[in-house]
Amino acid sequence: MIRTFLIPFLAIAGMIFAMAMVVRSSQPKPPSLPVVMPPTSPFASRVAGSGIIEANSENIAIGTPVGETVEKVAVKVGDDVQAGDVLFVLDTRDQESQLAVRKAELEAARQSLKRLESMPRSEEIPPAVARVEAARATMEDLQNQVAIMERVQDPRARSEEEMSRRRFAVLVAKGRLDEAEAALALLKAGAWKPEIEVAKAQVRAAEANVNQIQTEIDRRVIRAPIAGRVLQVKIRPGEFASAGMLATPLILMGAVEPLHVRVDVDENDAWRVRAGAKAEGYLRGNRDIKAALTFVRFEPYVVPKKSLTGDSSERVDTRVLQVLFSFDPKDLPVFVGQQMDVYIQSAPEGESTSKSNGPTSPAMESTK
Amino acid sequence: MYFLALKMLFNDKAKFFGIVMGVTLASLVITQQGSIFVGLMARTFGVITDMNYPDIWVMDPKVQFIDDTKPLADTKLFEVRGVPGVASAVPLYKGMIRARTDNGLFQNCNLYGLDDSTLIGGPGEMVEGRLADLRMADSVIVDVEGASDKLAKKNPVPGGPKIPLSIGDTLELNDHRAVVVGISRGSRTFQSQPNVFTTYSRAVTFAPKERKLLSFVLVKAEPGEDLEKLRARITEATGLAAYTSQQFKMLTVNYFLKYTGIPINFGIAVSLGFIIGTLITGFMFYSFTIDNLKYLGTLKAMGTGDTTLMTMILLQALSVGCIGFGIGAGAATVFGMSMSGTQLAFWITWQILALSGGAVVIICMLAAMLSVRKVVALEPAVVFKG
Numbered sequence: 001m002i003r004t005f006l007i008p009f010l011a012i013a014g015m016i017f018a019m020a021m022v023v024r025s026s027q028p029k030p031p032s033l034p035v036v037m038p039p040t041s042p043f044a045s046r047v048a049g050s051g052i053i054e055a056n057s058e059n060i061a062i063g064t065p066v067g068e069t070v071e072k073v074a075v076k077v078g079d080d081v082q083a084g085d086v087l088f089v090l091d092t093r094d095q096e097s098q099l100a101v102r103k104a105e106l107e108a109a110r111q112s113l114k115r116l117e118s119m120p121r122s123e124e125i126p127p128a129v130a131r132v133e134a135a136r137a138t139m140e141d142l143q144n145q146v147a148i149m150e151r152v153q154d155p156r157a158r159s160e161e162e163m164s165r166r167r168f169a170v171l172v173a174k175g176r177l178d179e180a181e182a183a184l185a186l187l188k189a190g191a192w193k194p195e196i197e198v199a200k201a202q203v204r205a206a207e208a209n210v211n212q213i214q215t216e217i218d219r220r221v222i223r224a225p226i227a228g229r230v231l232q233v234k235i236r237p238g239e240f241a242s243a244g245m246l247a248t249p250l251i252l253m254g255a256v257e258p259l260h261v262r263v264d265v266d267e268n269d270a271w272r273v274r275a276g277a278k279a280e281g282y283l284r285g286n287r288d289i290k291a292a293l294t295f296v297r298f299e300p301y302v303v304p305k306k307s308l309t310g311d312s313s314e315r316v317d318t319r320v321l322q323v324l325f326s327f328d329p330k331d332l333p334v335f336v337g338q339q340m341d342v343y344i345q346s347a348p349e350g351e352s353t354s355k356s357n358g359p360t361s362p363a364m365e366s367t368k
Numbered sequence: 369m370y371f372l373a374l375k376m377l378f379n380d381k382a383k384f385f386g387i388v389m390g391v392t393l394a395s396l397v398i399t400q401q402g403s404i405f406v407g408l409m410a411r412t413f414g415v416i417t418d419m420n421y422p423d424i425w426v427m428d429p430k431v432q433f434i435d436d437t438k439p440l441a442d443t444k445l446f447e448v449r450g451v452p453g454v455a456s457a458v459p460l461y462k463g464m465i466r467a468r469t470d471n472g473l474f475q476n477c478n479l480y481g482l483d484d485s486t487l488i489g490g491p492g493e494m495v496e497g498r499l500a501d502l503r504m505a506d507s508v509i510v511d512v513e514g515a516s517d518k519l520a521k522k523n524p525v526p527g528g529p530k531i532p533l534s535i536g537d538t539l540e541l542n543d544h545r546a547v548v549v550g551i552s553r554g555s556r557t558f559q560s561q562p563n564v565f566t567t568y569s570r571a572v573t574f575a576p577k578e579r580k581l582l583s584f585v586l587v588k589a590e591p592g593e594d595l596e597k598l599r600a601r602i603t604e605a606t607g608l609a610a611y612t613s614q615q616f617k618m619l620t621v622n623y624f625l626k627y628t629g630i631p632i633n634f635g636i637a638v639s640l641g642f643i644i645g646t647l648i649t650g651f652m653f654y655s656f657t658i659d660n661l662k663y664l665g666t667l668k669a670m671g672t673g674d675t676t677l678m679t680m681i682l683l684q685a686l687s688v689g690c691i692g693f694g695i696g697a698g699a700a701t702v703f704g705m706s707m708s709g710t711q712l713a714f715w716i717t718w719q720i721l722a723l724s725g726g727a728v729v730i731i732c733m734l735a736a737m738l739s740v741r742k743v744v745a746l747e748p749a750v751v752f753k754g
Contacts, residue, residue: 007388011691014698018399021701022718032421032492035500036485038456038588041449048449048457266443269450284485305443318443343449 039282039290041343047269049323051261051281051340055254056326057226059336062087062251065219067243070235075251077233081224087251088235090220099213106206113199119190128184135180139173146170228255231336256336258326261293263342267302270321272346279325279344283334291332293325293342369672373680376660377687383656384688387649387735391692391728392699394645398638398724399700399716405634406720407713412624413617414555415462415478415563419489422586423595425616426457426602429609433623434616435558437462439580440608447606448585453598455591458483460584461571465564468540471522477514477562479541481571488586490552490565497535497550502567508539509550514562539564541574558624560711642727649692650735653685657739661746669748681739689732693725 041048068090075087146166152158232252235241241250261281265273276295283289299322323344334340377384410417415434416425426448428438448457461481466474482489482502490499495512502509510519510533519539520530532551533539539546541564554563566574572581587610589598595612602610611619625631657664664677704714 007385007695008691010698011694013694014696014701015694018694018697018701018716018721021704021716022721025715026717028420030492032419032488032490034421034483034486034488035490036487038458038483038486038488040455040590044452046450046452048446050446264443264446266447268443269447272450318441320443341449346450 036285037287039287039341039343042280043278043343043345045346045348046343047265047272047346049263049265049269049320049342049344051263051325051342053334053336053338053340054260054262055228055231055256055336056258056260057228057255058260059231059252059254060225060228061246061249062222062225062253063246064090064222064241064243064250066090067241068220069240070237072237073233073235075230075233077230079230080228081230081253082227083224085224087222087224087230087253088241089222090241092217092220095213095217095220099210099217102206102209102213106203106210109199109202109206113196113203116191116196116199120187124187125184128180128187132177132180132184135173135177139170139177142166142170142173222251224253226255228253231256254336256329259329259332259334259336260296261325261327261340261342262299263323263325263344264305264320265323265344266305267319267321270302273298273321273323273344274347277344277346279342281325281327281332281340281342283332284339284341289332289334291327293327296324296326298323369676370680370683373683374687376663377656377684380656380659383652383659386652387656387688388692388695390645390648390652391689391731392696393648394641394731395693395696395724395728396699396703397641397645398727399697399720400703401634401637401641402720402723403700403704403714403716404712405630405638406717407715408558408630409621409624410715411556411558411713413620414557415480416613416617416620418492418554419460419586420492420613421488421588422458422613423589424587424599424602424610424612426585426587426606426608426610427583429607431609431619433620434462436623437583439578440582440585441580442582444582444606444608445585448587448602448608451598451602451605453590453593453601454587455593456486456588457585458486458488459568459582460489460586461568461575461581462583463571463575464561465542465574465576467519467562467564469519469521470537475518475562477519477541477564478557479571479574480563480565481568481575482565483586484567484569487567491554491563493553495551495553499550501549502565504547504549506545506547506570507549507566508541508546508570509552509565510539510548511563512551512553513556513560514564515548515551517562518560519562542576544574546574556711556713642731645727646731646734649688649731650738653688653732653735654738654742657681657742661742664743665746665748668743668746674744677743678740681736681743685732685736685739686729689728693728696728697721697724 070088071091072089073087074089075081075085081087146163149158149163149166230251230253232249234248234252235250263279275298279293279295281291281293302319302321305318305320325342413434426444428440431438442459445457445459448454459481460483461479463479464476465479467477469475480489487499487502490502491509491511494509497509499509501507512532515533517530520532521537523529523531533548535548535550537548539548546564546566552563552565557563575581585608587598587602589595599610599612602608664680668674668677701716704716707714
């Protein structure tokens with residue numbers, strides 16, 4: 001009996017086993033769920049783009065007008081600065097020493113002007129006056145003697161030669177007096193005016209030299225061009241700050257209230273974006289961190305998309321329209337430079353296709 | 369009457385055993401070969417099976433199967449995101465990369481670059497580590513098959529077994545350093561290459577420099593969205609091909625069916641099983657019927673109708689069919705189980721069982737038909753001739 005049923009039993013067992021295997025192997029795979037959920041669009045009809053957060057002034061890469069080593073950095077990363085606040089100071093010892101020279105030169109010029117202006121020297125006048133008095137006295141004495149001689153009627157008592165000699169002596173004395181008086185007048189008149197003008201010009205030149213050096217020193221004090229926040233400080237005291245465009249800016253700053261998002265929209269989608277469109281930005285890594293964005297403007301120039309691989313030999317095949325949106329940083333705990341997934345509301349399909357009038361339309365609208 | 373038929377069947381032990389063997393053989397060959405074929409084909413789209421989160425795969429229209437990646441420009445991702453009905457879309461990089469193993473050998477691996485923030489497409493089952501650890505610098509996740517064999521470390525003892533890769537080990541991927549942060553379990557690939565998972569941005573730095581690197585866009589549809597309509601919308605808006613997971617699997621399988629000899633090979637094996645089973649069963653059953661012809665003739669002489677006799681024979685045929693099928697299917701399953709730890713692809717599905725069952729029914733019917741003809745044509749008087 002057992003043997004009779006062994007084979008059917010084996011068959012039933014085999015069948016059950018096969019069925020069990022089928023059920024087991026058709027179990028669905030464990031779901032490969034995302035670590036965080038991806039963002040979803042709040043708009044039925046939309047254009048998507050990736051955005052990068054930047055300051056509303058755009059990120060300002062602070063440069064230096066001259067290449068020089070840095071003496072002092074006055075700000076820290078994250079500092080809020082006012083327009084005109086010192087950011088960093090370059091080494092100015094060279095200019096300081098030149099300034100001292102220039103200042104000395106200015107002082108010399110000023111003193112020589114002062115000397116000219118304060119002429120005549122008061123101590124020189126009394127001797128000159130005395131010389132005039134002396135000359136006058138001499139002349140009067142001689143005139144007196146001539147007069148005495150002329151009163152003598154006796155021709156024997158006075159020789160003609162004697163008389164003429166005395167008369168000429170008077171003339172010489174008069175000449176001497178004139179000379180002394182002229183010398184006194186010259187002395188009293190002081191310096192010659194053109195000479196003073198020359199000296200004044202020299203003073204101005206020296207002043208200009210001082211100012212020039214002062215400006216040179218001022219140029220080595222780098223100040224904030226606008227009020228904003230210091231986003232990056234890549235320069236430290238003692239380092240050489242090169243002038244010109246740098247791959248890594250010395251200091252990066254910008255106005256951060258409100259923040260802007262620069263959204264790259266593929267040129268194929270660009271026509272669908274309207275000026276003033278609503279948009280929503282989602283922070284990468286957590287779709288719950290999001291904010292409504294306010295349209296600011298289009299960049300009127302469509303740029304080649306920045307490539308991901310960074311290979312320099314790469315050809316550009318896509319161009320992107322950049323759209324700027326703003327949001328209040330209080331709404332969104334983000335940093336400048338962070339990436340966002342942005343959805344921009346677009347006109348519904350049917351409407352947008354009928355309205356499309358070329359890729360220039362968004363840019364045109366933005367300028368209205 | 370029907371009990372009599374079964375008794376007739378079971379009492380002739382040798383014949384019964386022979387018939388069952390024939391059916392069992394056919395059923396075993398068909399089930400086993402079919403399962404291996406299905407298992408092998410399923411490996412071609414194992415990646416799509418494992419990445420079961422996305423509803424739709426978006427790719428270049430010229431893609432023929434999963435490994436045939438034709439990269440897209442990165443901005444296509446955002447075009448897809450802009451299509452109404454798309455809840456989310458993330459990039460996936462899929463490519464081959466050369467890994468340099470510990471013993472200095474080079475090994476080609478499948479490299480998957482998952483979306484940086486969501487890590488969609490990551491392995492669903494982790495043996496060690498966490499998927500989120502991919503956020504660490506230079507990190508990769510290696511599948512357990514690759515880690516324990518092709519990418520395993522050399523044993524310091526000469527001739528000793530390989531030491532599997534574990535968390536913290538480093539690999540050299542295309543001259544880049546990569547740190548293993550996890551071991552995953554997933555479907556084997558068709559070519560049995562190790563699977564290496566990392567983030568998209570890291571994958572494109574590991575990968576050989578190309579201008580375009582985006583292999584697929586994985587789309588999750590909005591709830592309640594008609595996938596067929598969404599596919600059409602995506603294709604219309606972006607000019608790319610969009611397939612549901614199922615369609616992409618079929619596309620991949622069809623490519624392998626069309627361009628490899630695999631289906632012909634297995635088809636021949638299945639046909640041989642079917643033909644041999646039919647022949648053995650048919651002849652054994654026929655000879656069994658001939659042996660029992662005298663009893664059947666007696667019954668006929670006693671007034672039993674042809675219909676009843678036919679039903680009896682069919683019952684006998686179906687009984688041996690069921691028994692043979694059960695044993696064959698069970699044996700095939702045992703074979704599959706015993707091979708589960710090896711490289712062999714074996715996937716038994718209800719379709720395979722149905723197919724093999726159907727084949728058994730056809731075999732039994734063919735066998736029964738021969739016998740039925742004999743019985744219907746039987747003159748009851750023949751039995752009494754002596």
